[in-house]
Amino acid sequence: MKRRRKAPFPHIAVDLRLMDIFLQQIINGLVQGSIYALVALGYTMVYGIMGLINFAHGEVVMIGTLVTITVAGTMIKAGMPVVLAGFAGISVAVLVCIALGWGLERIAYRPLRNAPRLTPLITAIGMSIVLQNMAMIIWGRNYMTFPPLFPKIQYEFAGANFTAVQVIIVLVSALTMGGLLLLVYRTKLGMAMRATAQNPAVASLMGVNINRVIAAAFVIGSALGAVAGVMVGSYYEIAHYQMGFMLGLKAFTAAVLGGIGNLGGAMAGGILLGLIEALGAGYIGDLTGGFLGSHYQDIFAFIVLIGVLMFKPSGLFGEKTGDRA
Amino acid sequence: MLEVTGLHVAYGGIQAVRSITFHVNKGEMVALIGANGAGKSSTLKAISRVIDAVGGDVHFCGEKISRIAPHHIIRKGIALVPEGRGVFPRLSVAENLAMGAFMRDDKAGIAVDLEKIYGYFPRLKERVAQLAGTLSGGEQQMLAIGRALMSRPKMLLLDEPSMGLAPIMVQKIFEVIRIVAAEGMTTLLIEQNAKLALESSQRGYVMESGEITLTGESASLLNDPKVRAAYLGE
Numbered sequence: 100m101k102r103r104r105k106a107p108f109p110h111i112a113v114d115l116r117l118m119d120i121f122l123q124q125i126i127n128g129l130v131q132g133s134i135y136a137l138v139a140l141g142y143t144m145v146y147g148i149m150g151l152i153n154f155a156h157g158e159v160v161m162i163g164t165l166v167t168i169t170v171a172g173t174m175i176k177a178g179m180p181v182v183l184a185g186f187a188g189i190s191v192a193v194l195v196c197i198a199l200g201w202g203l204e205r206i207a208y209r210p211l212r213n214a215p216r217l218t219p220l221i222t223a224i225g226m227s228i229v230l231q232n233m234a235m236i237i238w239g240r241n242y243m244t245f246p247p248l249f250p251k252i253q254y255e256f257a258g259a260n261f262t263a264v265q266v267i268i269v270l271v272s273a274l275t276m277g278g279l280l281l282l283v284y285r286t287k288l289g290m291a292m293r294a295t296a297q298n299p300a301v302a303s304l305m306g307v308n309i310n311r312v313i314a315a316a317f318v319i320g321s322a323l324g325a326v327a328g329v330m331v332g333s334y335y336e337i338a339h340y341q342m343g344f345m346l347g348l349k350a351f352t353a354a355v356l357g358g359i360g361n362l363g364g365a366m367a368g369g370i371l372l373g374l375i376e377a378l379g380a381g382y383i384g385d386l387t388g389g390f391l392g393s394h395y396q397d398i399f400a401f402i403v404l405i406g407v408l409m410f411k412p413s414g415l416f417g418e419k420t421g422d423r424a
Numbered sequence: 425m426l427e428v429t430g431l432h433v434a435y436g437g438i439q440a441v442r443s444i445t446f447h448v449n450k451g452e453m454v455a456l457i458g459a460n461g462a463g464k465s466s467t468l469k470a471i472s473r474v475i476d477a478v479g480g481d482v483h484f485c486g487e488k489i490s491r492i493a494p495h496h497i498i499r500k501g502i503a504l505v506p507e508g509r510g511v512f513p514r515l516s517v518a519e520n521l522a523m524g525a526f527m528r529d530d531k532a533g534i535a536v537d538l539e540k541i542y543g544y545f546p547r548l549k550e551r552v553a554q555l556a557g558t559l560s561g562g563e564q565q566m567l568a569i570g571r572a573l574m575s576r577p578k579m580l581l582l583d584e585p586s587m588g589l590a591p592i593m594v595q596k597i598f599e600v601i602r603i604v605a606a607e608g609m610t611t612l613l614i615e616q617n618a619k620l621a622l623e624s625s626q627r628g629y630v631m632e633s634g635e636i637t638l639t640g641e642s643a644s645l646l647n648d649p650k651v652r653a654a655y656l657g658e
């Protein structure tokens with residue numbers, strides 16, 4: 100991703116290289132940030148409605164990626180057209196993730212609806228471990244190659260490179276998020292979801308079936324997660340049963356950064372975290388005199404998480420700091 | 425129309441309502457009065473299934489409703505205006521009213537009822553687009569009542585509609601409550617303001633420590649020396 104060129108004039112090389120990296124890292128950050136935003140929405144929707152941090156959400160994304168590999172990969176190997184294989188892979192991944200999200204809520208969280216707050220939180224971590232191990236049993240321990248669903252085209256703009264996949268990731272994320280906003284702010288289901296998030300007891304007095312709204316939050320979040328899973332797979336071109344862990348943690352950080360429970364916050368937090376990470380990774384070598392390299396990029400997410408929790412626990416767009424764990 | 429028999433509500437070991445029995449006839453406004461903590465709100469919450477009763481039955485229009493899911497209560501025709509108003513703070517006034525009509529599909533009927541509610545409370549019409557959380561307490565109470573009426577209920581349950589409001593607001597709101605009742609709405613009114621409640625209603629029940637201790641025509645309760653001493657400050 101981060102190519103360092105030998106500059107012809109050593110005495111001005113540093114400045115040129117810094118600017119070169121800057122635009123490149125902005126692009127990389129936007130792409131990575133769009134993925135974080137999609138995943139963060141799954142965390143924030145569930146949290147907004149029932150105050151639960153669904154730590155298994157990262158695993159839902161991972162399963163979306165692996166299912167796409169199985170379905171699309173098999174179809175491509177069988178000689179079917181890539182477009183068809185891609186479409187089938189994505190559709191099956193979305194359906195599997197929807198079933199998974201619905202099942203998680205039904206089996207793991209609904210029985211604990213009235214339990215102390217810590218109980219479902221620990222259950223969520225438990226479900227995350229269960230799903231990881233299930234995926235390991237099904238898909239094995241090795242890295243898997245994600246089939247090339249999108250054309251490999253390179254573009255260049257002002258010295259920075261980007262690919263068709265990166266453009267597709269940003270576009271798909273933007274469209275998906277736009278669709279989600281329409282659903283939440285323009286439909287009856289969306290209104291019921293917002294009402295339930297604000298006051299579940301009164302929402303049920305209005306005739307809203309709370310269980311159904313909560314299930315809807317899980318289902319929608321998981322569908323977004325599946326889309327994110329396909330995007331991650333296309334971007335890195337490899338996948339692994341443990342990939343959901345770090346991705347989930349970072350998306351959770353993005354949700355906290357934007358103010359957890361807030362949809363716009365999750366989107367902004369995701370993009371912002373992507374940018375912070377990419378710029379951080381691009382300049383960490385220069386900042387530390389070469390002591391730390393770009394493989395340290397993961398520390399930025401956690402610096403952000405710790406910083407937000409210390410100085411603004413309600414996040415950038417959060418309205419209140421409640422007592423929610 | 426509403427028959428409550430042997431209703432019992434407890435929170436952990438604390439008995440909030442001890443096996444009370446009362447009824448509300450069709451078209452009637454009945455007041456349930458009593459001091460803070462007498463169990464009035466718990467009674468209403470148990471009827472509307474916000475909380476589970478420990479024992480007893482509630483029948484509405486001859487049908488047992490004490491075991492149905494909370495979101496079915498409004499479909500049976502019972503609308504609760506909850507204690508503390510319970511408006512959705514980050515929904516607009518229009519959206520709050522739309523939530524009241526959540527389980528209705530008749531667009532034309534909803535539009536008619538909306539105009540009717542704006543007629544009762546012109547203030548709401550002026551603030552359609554405003555978030556409910558930014559309204560004054562009185563306006564929120566108007567909104568809560570309007571929202572309940574948007575379900576076109578057969579019966580209205582009002583939980584302390586005067587609580588925390590300026591006297592002028594209380595007057596305005598009770599004006600509407602009386603109009604709605606006069607149009608034939610069956611109403612169960614819970615109030616700490618006993619005078620106001622008894623003046624507005626036909627019959628009343630007095631609750632004390634989870635039990636009904638006195639009942640009768642509202643007019644006679646108003647003149648009852650015990651009621652006067654305990655609730656009317658005389």
